[in-house]
Amino acid sequence: MTKVAFIGLGVMGYPMAGHLAQAGFDVRVYNRTRSKADNWCDQFGGNSFKTPRQAAEDADVVLLCVGNDDDVRSVTIGEQGVLASMKEQSVLVDHTTASASLAEELADAANRVNVGFLDAPVSGGQAGAEQGQLTIMMGGDETSYQRVKPVLDSYAKHSQLLGPVGSGQLAKMMNQICIAGIVQGLSEALNFGQASGLDCEAVVEVIRHGAAQSWQMENRYKTMLQGEYDFGFAVDWMRKDLNIALQQAAQTGVSLPVTALVDQFYSDVQAMGGGRWDTSSLLARLNK
Amino acid sequence: MTKVAFIGLGVMGYPMAGHLAQAGFDVRVYNRTRSKADNWCDQFGGNSFKTPRQAAEDADVVLLCVGNDDDVRSVTIGEQGVLASMKEQSVLVDHTTASASLAEELADAANRVNVGFLDAPVSGGQAGAEQGQLTIMMGGDETSYQRVKPVLDSYAKHSQLLGPVGSGQLAKMMNQICIAGIVQGLSEALNFGQASGLDCEAVVEVIRHGAAQSWQMENRYKTMLQGEYDFGFAVDWMRKDLNIALQQAAQTGVSLPVTALVDQFYSDVQAMGGGRWDTSSLLARLNK
């Protein structure tokens, strides 16, 4: 039976690791804050370890979902990191949304110990993680991908290898760039409609069938019109992701004018206390 | 039988009037450039007139689809305009994308001669007009709407009364504001992906199932990646529409930062010779 280790039992990782256990894998977990790991074991019955290194020992596939580049380094590199114990031919999969250069750094480190590496950021949010319906964008080699696919299938509705190491992270950046423009456009439209005294709900019900339609419009307009933002994908995460994209663009020599501007607008949302609000809270900023 | 007049046989009006004829209405047409009206009559068999006034005489419903505010005035107001001959209880429907203040101006003028008025901009583009699948956003009173609905059904997949006079135009502005943000975000993402050497088609096939999805992504990414813009909704029209929205926002006291910025970016597209290109050509500007 495939042995898997999961590092990072946060909002995303906790349910993802749960799906692995339910799918019958032998799951070994590590979480910095021990109590979460204990809760997880109570609920799903796997084993929890004191260090990433211990959790990863003996595993065929090691999966991570932590915060940012530095967080990933702290659980992979160094004496207590997973790479210190992973066995040859095993595969390390990083689900964290991080930089493409981190992906290259990790792939090199993994390669030196004969371990495969895949960058594998996800989309679908907390709900997608809980329902096992995530989309996984991946970078790396086909062999590693084939080896981990049956594992990922436990919580993915769709996973795809998009190119060499880093491609998963670059694809996720494209995803976030799209969202920044969409949500700001939608917010400007709704704020304009509200100020004009329109029945915005009725308007959206009409325009959602045409060229102005977006996932954000369909799934967020009601909460936006009600000023509800206490859920969803947090502005703090969004800024982390947009800054990864902006740094990457600076390296690639590409301009992202509206992305950079909307990133600044998100800073206004943070200043309003909205760091944990859903990204659709750009409307709250305009409504102010 | 209901008699209808159609003023303005352009890209949109020509097929719209055609659907009316095919639905069995007695259609009377006027077009500034006479030859188009003659062609239309050859194809659909209605009658063409020398002035808007003559075309509108005796009609139960008069429909317009011309260019901008001034164009609408030139076919409605004044001695040769439709309002000079429209009979009492008939209804004037303006399909032009125009300002909300024009809608009020026309409603007043119509009211003075006991004629109903509906502002009724459409979405769905040339294809929607040709296939009779337009969406119509309307402002005005319920009585007028009920009177014209059977007529509009000839070319609409959906029509809806959204509030008092002007509401149709305001809804259309919301539509265009949404599109500006979406297309710029999508363009930044695709340009970023291209410069990073990603297989953007593969990436879009993945991210279109999640929170970055939009009608524009689904329907335009292939042509965008191929640099094809010679079709669709023209940048010149888009700037006209965005300026209507920006003027309205200035009156309402609402801020549209990204809309205003993207409007300037469209000016760069015009300077590249892209005035008639599809709005998705914001990517061409970034690719330059």
Place this chain on the structure above:
Amino acid sequence: MTKVAFIGLGVMGYPMAGHLAQAGFDVRVYNRTRSKADNWCDQFGGNSFKTPRQAAEDADVVLLCVGNDDDVRSVTIGEQGVLASMKEQSVLVDHTTASASLAEELADAANRVNVGFLDAPVSGGQAGAEQGQLTIMMGGDETSYQRVKPVLDSYAKHSQLLGPVGSGQLAKMMNQICIAGIVQGLSEALNFGQASGLDCEAVVEVIRHGAAQSWQMENRYKTMLQGEYDFGFAVDWMRKDLNIALQQAAQTGVSLPVTALVDQFYSDVQAMGGGRWDTSSLLARLNK
């Protein structure tokens, strides 16, 4: 003795016309609100008239300083406008900040009655008008300019003919475009400094000697740091001027991205009740 007429005794026109009287010209005035004209006559001793036409009759030079394009039309064109009575070889000078196309329209109308025309927007603000220290940017022909120069010298520290009709307005647009970028940059810097706990006054005293220096920095940083905006050049006027520039740019096919964006930020200032605040109030928007 040169007879001059001055139309529009507002914040700018009132003291400008005053300087003319003090310089010994025979000044005939018109103001829409009669009481202001009466006050002016009490103070400066000229004659006030009931219509622009009457004021302009017999004048060698007619000067205007009203609000916007339409305001200018209402005192120049039509039965009671100045062009209805101005004598041949006299010159019409428009000090209003208006569009370049209005300048061309007026030049044509003036030409038809053998009257010269100069567009002549000013800078220097209320203080400049009161102290007779305005700068005048002019468009038109040299002959007209030479004819009016002695008159303008009453309130100008500098006047210059910059090219054909419209050049004065275009130059003024350049002026306002520069200011938009400067004031927003300055506001972002000061807001950043305040939030960082810096002694911004000390910082400005240092950086004003280098590449970050501007008239706005030198003349506005103290009031900005104190949150005083109840003076100076009003945001409402600024938006009028920026919109003239944006319309002109659209015609010329030129892009003004930051100007368009800052114009939207001024809309936020208006929404804060700052329509009459000085343009430096962009900082108030960031401080909010």
Place this chain on the structure above:
Amino acid sequence: MTKVAFIGLGVMGYPMAGHLAQAGFDVRVYNRTRSKADNWCDQFGGNSFKTPRQAAEDADVVLLCVGNDDDVRSVTIGEQGVLASMKEQSVLVDHTTASASLAEELADAANRVNVGFLDAPVSGGQAGAEQGQLTIMMGGDETSYQRVKPVLDSYAKHSQLLGPVGSGQLAKMMNQICIAGIVQGLSEALNFGQASGLDCEAVVEVIRHGAAQSWQMENRYKTMLQGEYDFGFAVDWMRKDLNIALQQAAQTGVSLPVTALVDQFYSDVQAMGGGRWDTSSLLARLNK
């Protein structure tokens, strides 16, 4: 006699260290690329050393002017860094434009070995360095400042302590934020004027006396109108500085919308091959 060490003999450091030698200080230098240090000694007669540590040994004041945060770390921290040899009560002065958090990091490291620290970024450019006319913005304590002031006077026309450690860097950030807005506004204005066929030189000669004036306008408009950018403060450096400011703003919770946007526009200049062009090259981007 005061012994000083200077680390980093680039475009700025080379002439700065030269002024120290000419003022009679005993100057010890280090440069990563040895040949520059040798040239400098040939010209000014000081001593060159193989490591920062050796150069700093025995010095009363150690001055740095290198590239970015990491560059500073590489000559200060670690076994061969200056802090490994600096004597108690000596002072380390960093002229590099770097982050405020680096300043704090260095101040701590210096403090641990009883060395004073001042962050001291400069403005005035290459010309200012060569002519000994720099402006120095400083953060740190008064005692350290008094100790180094006589040294700095060799190349500064003005130096000022602006607050605790980091204040010099924060002030420099304010400086660069101002410039970003100014140069973009000026570029939009000149591009607009050129496209309108105005005599922009004549216009600037008029408007430079009023509210649109800036150092950039006075000192750059001629070269901008001639498309000359091969001099001055490089776009690559500007982007480094703007990114320091943007990172700082993100930490402080402050929004810099136009700064972020102009930073992206500079990325377009880099893509045109203008990484070494003067910051005024934003006009080249619009002229394209």
